[in-house]
Amino acid sequence: MSGALLVAGTTSDAGKSMVVAGLCRLLARGGVRVAPFKAQNMSNNSAVTVDGGEIGRAQAMQARAAGLAPHTRFNPILLKPGSDRTSQLVLRGRVAGSVAAGDYFTHRDRLAAVVADELASLRAEFDVVICEGAGSPAEINLRATDLANMGLARAAHVPVILVGDIDRGGLLAHLHGTVAVLEPADQALIAGFVVNKFRGDPALLEPGLRQLHTLTGRPTYGVIPFHDGIWLDTEDSVSVRPGGLVGPPQPPRGEQTLTVAAIRLPRISNSTDVEALACEPGVDVRWVADASDLAAADVVVIPGSKATVSDLAWLTERGLAEAIRMHAARGRAVLGVCGGFQMLCRRIDDSVESRAGTVAGLGLLAADIVFDREKTLRRWDTPLYGFEIHHGRVVGNAEQDWLGVGIRRGAVYGTHWHGLLDNDAVRRAWLTEVAGAAGRTGFVVADDIDVASRRDAQLDLMADLLAEHLDTDAVLDLLAHGPPSRPTMRTALDRPTG
Template identity: 75%
Template sequence: MVVAGLCRLLARNRIRVAPFKAQNMSNNSVVTVDGGEIGRAQAIQARAAGLAPRVRFNPILLKPGSDRTSQLVIKGQVADSVTAADYVKHRDRLAAIVSDELSCLRKEFDAVICEGAGSPAEINLRATDLANMGLARAANLPVILVGDIDRGGLLAHLFGTVAVLEPEDQALIAGFVVNKFRGDPALLEPGLRQLLEMTGRPTYGVLPYADELWLDAEDSLSVVAHRVVGTPAPPCGDEWLKVAAIRLPRISNSTDVEALACEPGVLVRWIADPADAADADLIVLPGSKATVADLAWLHDRGLVAAIVGHARAGKPVLGICGGMQMLCRRITDTVESGSGEVAGLGLLDADIVFSRVKTLRNWHRPLSGYEIHHGQLTRSSEAAWFDVDAEPQGVRSGAVFGTHWHGLLDNDDFRRAWLTGVAEAAGRTGFTVADDTDVVARRDGQLDRIADLLAAHLDVDAVLGLLDGPPPRRPHLVSRLRPAQRAQTSHCQADPL
């Protein structure tokens, strides 16, 4: 979010800026204009900079398929499926790709804002790091640590992050930004002053917590943290429309439901329990990076009965990409899970067969959207939901809808018409769709809102000053504990002190 705001802030000042994330780990991805696949966060950051999404902004993408394996996407194309141990073998080759892409961007743009990945203090992973201090050291980049104070313990976190780094890495840490602060900043100021005295590094700004920011969650962690999507506006009519989106373990492109949440009177909740679906008017099965595994999870959680019962009562169900595949009669997967033929939920009389070649496609007219999937619809006896270029791009059976398209609901006229039918099928006769909701404009408004927050609460001149010349060489920290004290603390793990 901070990188997106900086990109928009610089672009508004006519500075040619580009985002860069050397390596992302996310199942929220988009198809680029050059036919590849990158993390959705970098696509949004590119939009903030006034650029079309390209693979160069995120050359390495890891898409987790299980707790131990990830699909490795290099320069937009699937290259391999790797474990953490396997990934070490690719490190040198990937580092060269990252270096080349960043070097080219720095020649073309006035500024390149590089987003890290998680915490730079994961010192057990430092040897293979491509996106944090490994990138900063290789390219001699100044680094700002952004800390989420809403989680608590931030001052210790910032100090400790710097302290555990190698001296050469520490030297590149220019300063800090505090994110998501609630309350009076004056109460935090003494701590920031002490942090400066202890580390020799300034805090460039304290960004306030803003409830209205919902922009494109990067991964499922955000889905877990926020049960309600966005801040729902009151309905235009007499009734709310309640949407239950299934929080799959390997959810992908969870941002599809954000378009629904933009509509006044539409309450979108993430659920993982059958009881939470009881009062839903619409159930959404989103995309998944592990269709067969997540289908088994639905059975284990007892959600299958809730979904099937909802559909058989004539209430609407929507499946998007992997979610649509689960709604079909049969899934044959020798690619992603290796499970062979698996029974789906049978709510759509259609079959899915996984292909080793991933479909990556953008659509622009008359509807916009994009496809990212291995599973292919090979048979369907159902009616077409909608057509593009005289080809069916979605299927429906009564009030059950399915499509491989992501971003379909961003099309305002299409979404309004469909939601009107959903409300009718759900018996919500008092629900009225607004006629002026513009999802694309809402997303752009979010980017401007983030930029405005930075302009108001960040020492922008000091941050932009880091773009000029080499990084400031900050002091090396050593532990403030004497050896005897360190020995004592090592025996205090269970002590409530």
């Protein structure tokens, strides 16, 4: 078998990443040498690769699904937004400056060559490459600079499956409209549709899918049911909403639960760090953005940030900074990860990210942070798993060492390590400490939760759902023969006005 396929979506968070991961796992289980590929990702959730670079976390997860170690070639272009208009450009795993939305066109040809080179290399090495689109191909205002959706599909002549999340409503219009607004040459590559997160009786949906086929000339390859067991490795910030739970709550093993308030920063990065806590029975993790939400919390977590100084100012403006200090003053636990760790320190000297110079931190840890122009990228797999992605370095530290990967003062903890809580022994020991600090004597830390196995089980679950509900023969045919002949629809640009 040989071939490539692009999984595009009607919106962000439509399920592209999980469908790609499920296909990678399904094919790998069948003995196919498969690799994931996302030409360009825009996300502050990232991971360090075995070749010492940085890629989107979803591509690291998809590599795991395919039985591969994460590598920069799976995501050659990563944009990490630091504001509404500028992003850090990570090219082949390394920082290559910053780009503004308005001048991205000037980089297009150079970046397109990188994408073409990496995809060609993967297709030469692997039997199959499953590509993931970015956002939606219906963003026709961005078509001229598109490298990840129809720009990629057209350049590489690969078929496209369009995935939509029916749980949001309006999906049939989204699917029809996405095809309708595309140029005819782009339309020709849209092979068919996949409905994601369906609840209810599929028979009720069937008449709509038949009409969609009549209107577009394209079949629906599958209707994937909603499953609340799939929630780990969420990449898109769209799904990280204040007030929302991180994963379905697990019943406690003891008489009490432990409540974790995770701060939903405006420029949050690696929000997935708190997912390991949500795997624990009796640990309820909720995203919060208001000071009042901290009053009943046993633990506060400040996650990473792509705009540390700006997000620190946001904490102050919303009263969260003072609420965090009060929480710590009561002896309850506060954990800062990466940017959140930097905020807990006395001072931050940043002439790189925000160029704000020296600003005061929360002062809960006796250490200072100085930003380096060179980004620190490190990955460990033994004896502990974790990785670092940051410009800030710790200086003037007068605090107690924490596990050799961070510092602590009483119940205030800080680390630059992402993924630290995925280490089961570390997480259990830490939960025992913070439950004691909160006076939760009736909380029992489970001794049988294996987060790595939970992540693998979700990949297998997604593969199982695709095996049962997706027309896999049709997908294999696309991989073997490329884009099928599909009719051209009239676009909005073709229609007369008046």
